[in-house]
Amino acid sequence: MRLFTVLAVSAALLAVPQAASASGSCYDRAAPITYEESRIETPALPGGTRVPYTLVEAGGFTAYAEGLSGALCRTRSVAAAKLLLQRRGAQLWSTAVQRAQGKVQQGTIERYDDRPLYWTRLLGTRDLRQWQPAFPVTDAERASLIKTFEYASRGVSSTTFGRGVKRVLVSGFDPYQLNGEIRRSNPSGASALQLDGLRFGDVLVQAVVLPVTWSGFDAGIVEDTFGPHLTARSRDRADLIMTISQGNRGLMNIEQWAGAWRGGSPDNNNEGVAEPVPSAPRWPQPDPQPEFIETTLPFEKMIAAGTGPWPTALNPRLCEWPAGTRPDPAAVRCHTNGPTPGSQAQSGGGGNYLSNESMYRSNRLRLALGATDVPGGHLHISALVYPADPLVIIDDAFSADRAATIEQTVALVKAAA
Structure with missing residues (x-):
């Protein structure tokens, strides 16, 4: 480019x-x-x-x-x-x-x-x-x-697909952590802009950008985005759903697990309370609510696609409280062996911020609506590094790094589809 x-x-x-x-x-x-x-x-x-x-x-x-x-x-x-x-x-x-x-x-x-x-x-x-x-x-x-x-x-009102296509619905996020760096971009939101309306073969992708606010999630924006495409009688029923967010630098992680706990880190409104992920208004919920939900994305195909520049892997890590110990911070156990019977979620592989919750909420709804045939999960993409000079908003190195990350994200969505 x-x-x-x-x-x-x-x-x-x-x-x-x-x-x-x-x-x-x-x-x-x-x-x-x-x-x-x-x-x-x-x-x-x-x-x-x-x-x-x-x-x-x-x-x-x-x-x-x-x-x-x-x-x-x-x-x-x-x-x-x-x-x-x-x-x-x-x-x-x-x-x-x-x-x-x-x-x-x-x-x-x-x-x-x-x-x-x-x-x-x-x-x-x-x-x-x-x-x-x-x-x-x-x-x-x-x-x-x-x-x-x-x-x-945000694109939520324009996610119609029509007939004769395989339907893929993805979400990215707004910029966040702006108190310390007002120049922040979010490559997941930028990827959503590239993916919206993208057609290749018989696949059509629609995309939205989610807010980085607990209140927005509490009001049901995740469910309002994905729900109309997961109901059994919907003419726009999705064939695959994927939430995407920025993660760690230099990695593209497909998260194996999402957890039913929000850590309460401050959002874009400087708000946050540590608590279980609340129920969604207007939409059904599984009963009982699962502590962890496992990805059903075709991660083997995504990994085998050989996209670059960043390595792509399945992240099996989770953190949990043994039964009866939540919310004791000293009792948390993190491992890669899957949820322990009777444990309660402390974080999914991608943590317990809004990225984890976007995967959890969209797939909790997928299960509640019986859309178990629709693959769903979360992709964490590489974080950005900003120009060293604080008076520079964008330079060639930043531009090239962001573009490469976005292009790999698009390629991974194509591989999944």
């Missing part, structure tokens, strides 16, 4: 239009927003710019953010706002996918970058929380409008 020149946070980019923050008259900028949304205004490092606005501009999405802001101010009812947000959310997702796949030329940053989509979506959800239209909007209506925009702009 053609490598891009260094995109430094220079004085030329310092003048990103503030209209992108939607400072119109129908917004109350003192109204509460989420911690995640507050990062939009992360101060610039000395000599640099605010990275979120730079990435929106570099991705070519400033006009979109301004347009959504202005259009919200012109709406005259909740119903009109919902139609607007469905349409504009779908437009954001579609444009991000087309830009990522090189079908449209937009912006100055390389096409594999997932960060412009992330920050543009956050500008939209922030505006929705601070939106003060001339007509009344209840808290429940506002929450519903935010959900409409989120689902559309």
Whole structure:
């Protein structure tokens, strides 16, 4: 691929239009927003710019953010706002996918970058929380409008397949751990943009990008994504499902086990509580809830495909509490021998963060709906290394590393399919 020149946070980019923050008259900028949304205004490092606005501009999405802001101010009812947000959310997702796949030329940053989509979506959800239209909007209506925009702009609302194809549904994630590194990308979310709508042979792939928030998972976004494609009578029933996330550097791990425990590490809203994975609203659950769920992905074929640059392996590790010892941290036992009878989950092979939970929730639902013939599991892909200069958002080495990881991820999904 053609490598891009260094995109430094220079004085030329310092003048990103503030209209992108939607400072119109129908917004109350003192109204509460989420911690995640507050990062939009992360101060610039000395000599640099605010990275979120730079990435929106570099991705070519400033006009979109301004347009959504202005259009919200012109709406005259909740119903009109919902139609607007469905349409504009779908437009954001579609444009991000087309830009990522090189079908449209937009912006100055390389096409594999997932960060412009992330920050543009956050500008939209922030505006929705601070939106003060001339007509009344209840808290429940506002929450519903935010959900409409989120689902559309994450691809959740556009996962239809049609007939005559083998159906593969995959998910990636937003960037995370942004408190320490505001430049973060997530190669799993970037892979989802490459995979969405991908067709090879008789296989069609659809993809979504999940939030890195416990509250989003509690609200049922994983189940709402995969559930419609796992029901017995669905015309869009999947032939394979796969959740994907960023893992350890230099490894592509197919996780053998997902565990029914969330460790409570802080999410993008700096929230987290250690507890069993909660039940999902609106969807059936296995009874009793399994402590561990094993992958049914065709991992032998994925490993044998010989993709590179990173080695691909099945990760059989899990951590458990012997019966009756949870949550004593001293009692945890980690090994590669499979779950011990009567034990309780402490972590799957990929830990007990949202990546583990995406595998657990999607496959818990798969089992509850009786879709045992549908292979499912999780792929952890190689982590990224950022430019040493904190004022550089992307350089050739970072670009090449991310592109290679994404291309291998696409190849592994093809091998599974």
